[in-house]
Amino acid sequence: MKKGRNSLFLIIMAFMLMLAACSGEKSSGPETPEIGEKELENLNTTGMPIVKNQVTLKFMAGKSALSADNYNETLLWKTYEEMTNIHIDWELVPFDGRDEKRNLTLSTSTLPDVFYTMAMPNEDLLKYGQQGIFIKMNDLIEEYMPNLTALLEQYPEVKKGITFPDGNIYSIPTIYDPEFKSVLLTKAWIRKDWLEKLGKEMPKTIGDFYEYLKAVKETDLNGNGKNDEIPYGATAISGLTGVLKGAFGVGNKGAKHAYLDEDPDTRDIRFYPISEGYKEMLVFINKLYSEGLIQENIYTIDANQSYSMGAEGLYGSTVISSPETIYGKVGENFTGMGPLEGPAGNDYYASTSPLAHMGGFIVTNANKNIPATLRWMDYFYSEDGAKLFFLGIENETFEVDENGDFQYLDKIKNSPEGLTMEQELSKYITWLGGGYPGIVREATFKGAESLPATVEAAEKLEPNLLDEIWPSFTYTVEENKKLSSLQADIHKYVDEMQDKFITGTEPFSKWDAYVEQVKKMGLEEYMSIQNEALKRYKNN
Structure with missing residues (x-):
């Protein structure tokens, strides 16, 4: 009898294990x-200092060329070390060497x-997270990071975005306040003084934009007797394609996805570079390029060379963060363009997700002071912490003006040593870059993005913004292997x-062949993976 009971027990256990395996629950x-x-x-657990007895933490940190x-x-x-009683041993790695240093370490x-x-x-977050090299953050965030926890509750799309397919969080994010529209938007700029000279209104359609560019090319607007005006100039073509996507109805889930959006008819995920709307956009840009309305060397120009040409007053329009800060005095002549209406309307798609980055703060299993480390980071999600991080100390680096706004002191904006504002700032803070x-x-x-001109440019676009923006998707280890x-x-x-369609080196008569070639390269499997990733994001 005993043997029979044991057999029955083993059968029941095997059945239960089979059910568990089929249940589809996340690991x-x-x-x-x-x-x-x-x-x-x-x-x-609250207040400062964070620890009673000083501790030292070793940080490997990426360093931009603009930082100290x-x-x-x-x-x-x-200042923060004095506040927290935590000393940071910084190992600084130049931005251009981060990949190699990360992998080696x-x-x-x-x-x-x-x-x-x-x-x-x-x-890598998922790979090393599942190996236990990067610590699992879920419960730790809730226990030791009240400021971040409150933000994740306020902006659930951010929490969904930082959660991996196994249900875990392995990093601390960079969040762009969804109310701060200027930092979320790519903005196009146009010369307001040239519009006035030409007797034209602000372009409202892609046709208006074309007519303005054509008039710039044909008119000596800078008055130097040369035909050297460049109707559209920039450091790359991507800025122009970004701000035109809305007019042609592609890229409708934001800038984090350069190839994916939602099919407006079926509401399914779509690979839009083979859509008719995308083709129409390239046809329009090819028209601009073939008529000399786009900078001829836009695919090869060095950024500094482009900035110099903008500062010389040669550009009639551009896509850039701020002409005022990059082109200097000439930049004050630019004003932000509103959304351009095209075949698909005038919704504006060149916006990014509030989940800006995921890989900026990762705690490893070498860390013996995890709660203190997380409290150290959590402060910067508070208003006081953000103020310290970006502005420094009141009356030492910034002041409050008559409107109650924070402003850098004159010694920062007009360095007594003749330094640029960025060079002067680098003595005090490290967010540059x-x-x-x-x-x-x-x-x-x-x-x-906080300058009056850029805020005003964002306000012009705000009524036409997308209702839903997708952050970057996360994938399983197996999906990453296939996708790579x-x-x-x-x-x-x-x-x-x-590039070939825009420059005319490939005729649009080859479009169907191009579409077929994309499909032959494994597009069905690619889209199957992306569809699963989207489902997970929505269900997180």
Whole structure:
């Protein structure tokens, strides 16, 4: 009898395991790390300092060319160390060397406590997260990061975006305040003084824009007796395609997806570079290029050369963050364009997700002070923390003006040493160059996107913005393996053909052959993966 009962028990257990395997439940992934008693005893759960006895954390941090060479000598980090009782041992890595340094470090057993502004790719976040090298954040965020927790509750699309297919969070995000429209939008600019000279109104349609560009080419608007005006000039063609997508009805889920959007008829996910709307857009841009209305060397021009030409007053229109800050005095003649109406209407698609970046703050399993580390980072999601991070210290680097707005002191804007504003700022703060975790709000962020002209440009576009923006998708390890080769081939081919169609080196009579070639490159499998990723995002 005993043997029979054992057999029955084994059958029941096997049946239950089979049910569990078929249930489709997500794997819980790595366990949340246990926090030691010594860590908790040394931690202040609220207020400052964060720890009773000083601790040192090792950060590997990406450094832009605009930032100081020694972070511990900057006002920001000296002040924050005094506030928190946490010393940071900064290992600074130039931005252009981050990929190599990350990969080398992850192949060794010697890890930093935190990867900071190291632009960790999503596939690596999942790969090393599932291996337990990057810690699982879900419960830890809720327990030790009240400011971030409140933001994730306020903006659920951000929480959905940072959650991986296994249900886990492995990094701390950069969030753009959804109310700060200027930082979310790519803006097109036009010479308002040239519009006046030509007797033209602000372009409202793609036809109006074409007529303005044509008039610029045919008129000596800068009065130097030469035919050197460039109707549209920029550092790349991508800015122009970005601001025109709405007029042609492609890219309708925002700038994070350069190839995917939602089919307006079926509401299914779509690979839009083979759509008729995309073709119509390329036909229009090809017309501009073939008539000399777009800078001839736009595919090869160096950024500094383009900036110099803008500063010389040669551009009639452009897509750039701020002509005022990049072109100097000449930039004051530019004003933001509104959305252009085309065959698909005038909704504006050149906007990005509030989830700006995911790979800017990752805690590794080498970290022995996890609660203190997370409290250290959480402060920068508060209003006071954002103020410190972006502005520094009141009356040392910034002041409050008569309107209650924060402004950098004159010594920052007009350096007594003759330095640029960025060079002077680098003595005090480290946000220049981007990639930082935290939240970007209009009140505390004083980059180009906060200038009156850029805010005004964003306001012109706001009534025509998309209701839903997709952040970058996350994929399973298996999906990443398949996508890596599929994307490498498909995206490269699409990009190359876009350039050829625009410049006329490939005629539009080859369009159908181009579409068929994209499909032959594994588009069906590619789209199947993207469809699953979209479903997961929506169900997170």
